[in-house]
Amino acid sequence: MPIVPQQLVILDRDGVINQDSDAYIKSLEEWIPYPSAIEAIARLSQAGFTVAVATNQSGIARGYYDEAVLAAMHARLNTLVEAAGGHIAHIAYCPHGPDDTCxxxxxxxxxxxxxQKQLGLSTLAGSWMVGDSLRDLQAGEACGCRVVLVKTGKGDKTNEKGIGLSNALIHTDLAEFADELLKLRAY
Structure with missing residues (x-):
């Protein structure tokens, strides 16, 4: 069955799916998922949504961890989601630092x-982008996504600033957003 943009949910990772840290998530042991987020991904998948992840991982450029450690984190994420009955279609990550020109x-x-290219979509317009920072929402808006701020991770601080959030739906966490999205779909 072809993927349609309205059924694509793109998630930031740190702060949305798992706990975040100002000191970076540098090891598999430090990668601690929110159980409700894993279940939310599974529920979205089971309802026919395609779920993907878009994550900045500048800790690689900073030398805090390498791509093998990141791959282990993503393997754990995929294992947990699949054990809950869900699926992540693609995980895209940026290994660059803020001063790299990427x-x-x-x-x-x-x-x-x-x-978009990995999933063979002609557009992302109408897709969902869920993040805990303004930069997540800006990336989504640049592609025509509907944007959602969750208050987990850095989301509370982002919400308090209020800058650039006029188009964003705001939810407590990924599970609450999934609940609302699934209710909307039922109508």
Missing amino acids: SCRKPLPGLLIEI
């Missing part, structure tokens, strides 16, 4: 465009 680091839309 097109993938959010708020630029490169990671989302990678997801």
Whole structure:
């Protein structure tokens, strides 16, 4: 069955799916998922939504961890989601630092465009982008996504600033957003 943009949910990782840290998530042991987020991804998948992840991982450029450690984190994520009955269609990540000149680091839309190409979509307009920071929302808006701020991770601080959030839906966490999205779909 072809993927339609309205049924694509793109998630930031740190702060949305798992706990975040100002000191970076540098090891598999530090990667601690929110159980409600894993279940939310599974429920979205089971309801016919395609779920993808777009994550900045500048800790690689900073030398805090390498791509093998990141791959182990993403393998654990996929294992947990699949054990809950869900599926992540693609994980796009930017390994660059903020001073590197790349097109993938959010708020630029490169990671989302990678997801679009990987999934064979002609557009991302109407898709959902869920994040805990303004840069997540900016990347989503650049691609025509509907944007959602969750208050987990850095989301509370982002919400308190209120800058650039006029188009964003705001939810307590990914589970609450999934509940609302699934209710909307029922109508």
